[in-house]
Amino acid sequence: MSTPSPSPSVPIGQYVKRPTVPLPADARVLTGETAWARAAETALDRADGHAPLLVVDAYPGADLPLITKTIADALPRWRIVDVEEAAARPTAEIDAFIADNLTDDRVFGVMSHATIDAFYDEDRLAATAADLAADDRPTVLIGWGADLVARQAEAPYVLVLADMARWEIQLRQRAGATNWRAANPDEDRLRKYKRGFFVEWRMADRHKRTMFDRLDFVFDANAVGAYEPDGRAAGMITGDAFRAAVANAAHRPFRVVPFFDPGVWGGQWMKRKLDLDPGQPNYAWCFDCVPEENSLLLEDADGGLVEIPSLDLVLTQPKALLGERTFARFGAEFPIRTDFLDTMEGGNLSLQVHPLTDYIYQTFGMHYTQDESYYLLDAGDDAVVYLGTKDDVDKEAMLEDLRIAATGERPFDAEKYVNAFPAKKHDHFLIPAGTIHSSGANSMVLEISATPFIFTFKMWDWGRLGLDGIPRPVHLDHAEQNMQWDRDRAWTEANLVGRVEELSNDGDVVEERTGLHELEFIEVRRHWFSEEAVHDTEGTVNVINLVEGDEVEVVSPTGAFEPYQIHYAETFIVPAAVGPYIIRRTARSRGQRFGTVKASIRGTRTGEA
Template sequence: MPTASPSHTEPGRYVKQPTVPLPAGARVRTGAEAWAEAAEVATDRADGRAPLLVVDAYPGADLPRIAEIIADALPQWHLVDVEDAAALPADVIDARIADNLTDDRVFGVLSHAHLDSFYDTERLDKLAVEVDGAGRPTVLLGWGADLVARRTGAPYALVLADMARWEIQMRQRAGATNWRAQNPDEDQLRKVKRGFFVEWRVADRHKRAMFDRLDFVLDASAIGSSEPAPRTPGMITGDAFRTGLANAAQAPLRVVPFFDPGVWGGQWMKEKLDLDPSKPNYAWCFDCVPEENSLLLEDAEGAIVEIPSLDLVLSQPKALLGERTFARFGAEFPIRFDFLDTMGGGNLSLQVHPLTDYIQRTFGMHYTQDESYYLLDAGDDAVVYLGVKDGVDREAMLADLRAAQDGERPFEAEKYVNAFPAKKHDHFLIPAGTIHSSGANSMVLEISATPYLFTFKLWDWGRLGLDGIPRPVHLDHGERNLEWYRDTAWTESNLVSRVETLSDEDGVVEERTGLHELEFIEVRRHWFAEQVAHDTGGTVNVLNLVEGDEVEIISPTGAFEPYTIHYAETFIVPASVGPYVIRRTARSRSERFGTVKASVRGTRTGEA
């Protein structure tokens, strides 16, 4: 039975390091013991030949440090850096991906390349022959080590040194380069672009093909970590990895949230979520972005291995997403929840997201960033900028935006854009193509489609980024995607205060709060005092506790252990769960509870 880690916090206390249990009997191995076991598997499998241990690594892993650890643990083994031996020269790789990277600071075109296109085929073949004939225990290390091992025809033990994208980005901010690139001082946005559009796409294809063959998974995020006091790097068996993820797809779970400051960041999360009070602000919390977040896999003794939460999506897409959602999106988590904190801060940039046709033909994404703002909290003066005003002169507005971009004069946003008063629990719908921004003194739960990178800033209130560089504005992209018919009347009718009561009985009120019919996400809000019954309907559910201190999720059939959720926590209920109940806990002090639940419209079992 899948089990959740127990909560030892006060009611309502946000948990910043949620864990997912490893299967019974699985253990996190560390240090020389871990590598000795990997070497033993390689030796047993060699069947009289020289043993071969393959350590394939996600780009961004600290290979020099991993090599040192292996050398200390296995001094009699010969270590070969596959990247140094067979990767193409950096300038050749740069030329091959130039069309994907483009000249833009932020946006590129998604790559469909495979890892072998970054390697010299003849050198791979030669290295395979050398390794096979070496006659001594050998470790192959690097992103692409499996490419060489498969060419040898010899049996081997396979380790994946894996890490999440957020950790990679933290290392890049500290000076780390992209894979084999000479860019330690390059603009961070360009580093992320290279990862997002090329490296991470290629790496995910490569590692997904290895999942069924993995003997061990190494926590590469703990080796050379960006954290000031990194934990001891752990390793789990491939069976524990696969079974742990299969179990995770059968019960409620949370991914590990991460927090980031911003030029417009506020103070609400710092206080409510118990964050570092010495930081000037927190702008973002990515509480459910499986492409970026981590999962913490925990054994019975409390030892932890950190892996990308994307591994769950890639390895268990049908159980997690549901067959109909998987058929529509593939192994991609389509719903994103995150926080935007401007309480005591400033306005977000005035922006627009690309229309579906535009994002497909310009960037290679197959769906776009439709979204919405749900107000977790709001000051008395809070507003949401949304839609153009009635009778706006299109050319005059664009001319004023260009003048503002050139620094001639500030853009008068409220001359052209509606500013709607915003209060706690309001929900504003923002289909792609709609000009929008959250004003100051708001705490927004952003419920949106996943392609989070595709924001065209139109005006950023004349600010510099935290790095002292002007934040990128994309007027050319923006003006091609603005839907000018979304004026005051249309916006008020379609995007503001669209709450529809669906039922009110037995102490439970169910409401539909959005999203707009052009968007694929359906959001339901439930108010209750004791409990409310749900059913995934065969598609993944993403929820947040927007009111009340603490609830628990239980299975009517006992399929999983009760799972505790605190105020403002986002949680995932996999499609495979089916029926579940959310109820107050025995120690809850709140009189009323509220959740918002997002799912993919048209994919619930029984829907047309």
């Protein structure tokens, strides 16, 4: 057995809310005027007889006026051209172009496959490029799509990506920020999110994938006008430092930055166990591993920080991170997500169902669906999971009662139609798409699921309003077309409840298969151990949570990466490229027994048919 390494100064078992990923040893985070002076100096050196050009392509949601002012203060002799003002199509034209993608629904749209040039006037782009070529002054070209103009100018330039994480964008939108060039400051936040999710972020990610290999600098736009500032200055790193950091991260364990959100059914467990703000009324969700929306915090040797979307790692390192087979199956998308659902001293989740694969593809343009499961980190004595219909349920009567409940005439009697299974700590309930389900009050759920995470069709929400005072959306029409009525109590008990299979037991390490169902593509293995457990990614990404024990560390048997410390309830990612690794107790661990649950993609491990 290998010897545990000394642990760092994080208190034993304390959930780390701001995990970091190291930058290369020689990289430094630049801030303030120093950062923009460095970028300008690079542009001057590269000009080669042309007017120096600094291109700042900003992700939609970045606070462009504040970034522009910051640059103007740092570079007073440079003129600044806003490409959005110079060449973007009018808002009315953009709204008309994306109307079919947004639909009239409050929550759901259709995935856009448009590219950013659709939002720009071709003639005005060309005119802006001609203006740059004709002017000999040093110029900063700024805005989402600035690179479109620069490529037409046919002169050397320095390219900066002002990047943004989706969670920060959402916080700003809730506080009144609009979508990109949209006149919607007071619009329902769900509709703002829908516009980002189905249209803007898809276009923006396609656009920045064309720039990753050419970036000279990456600027942290999350820290400019941040809704919840953490006191750090907006930092900038070189493109080389960015590329090296994400390449290194794809070959070692890491965590993304979790975020927490209240809800009408939210509980108190996370506040106590994860050391969250006790002044908040509740926390419903912790998005602990959702790379589409989480961040990575890149840290230099002096403690300087730059925040980037964790999606950048997925987009730039898909084979090393996901594994060749998983990448071949899903493309550059992270297919597994985990989050916490806290109803301890709270209320029931909505009664809901997720779409079948064919339905989500035909209706919304998503190529896989939200299969999921509930793993109980903790549970009260009265905790239950609602799952599947009761035997011989009257389908038409249930649908009619749901419709009546949606009008507010009378509440829906869930227990008349839906099974309620007692739930205790470490139980695992499997929820393939099409299965009616809900987590009851007094549960702490680790949700392990596929990533398309907004496709929840609520059927009944227990008569509640949302935190915004508006009834939460119910989608009975969608739900009715996806409910699998044959998943009654007998089928559910046989297929979705208590499916634990012991795979090996050497006296110390016990490996169990706990799911998911055969209809789902995620495989979950649980390991119990007192000293260490040996793992191998077998060529596919592993997503792991420490569900029992105070503290462990992840080590490489070959020393390929430094030991990585993990605390109770933390989710971490082991990239496919890691191969063999060991999870072991640390020198100061107090736990007698440790437990992890590991999710991976079925059929993608090395040697699998």
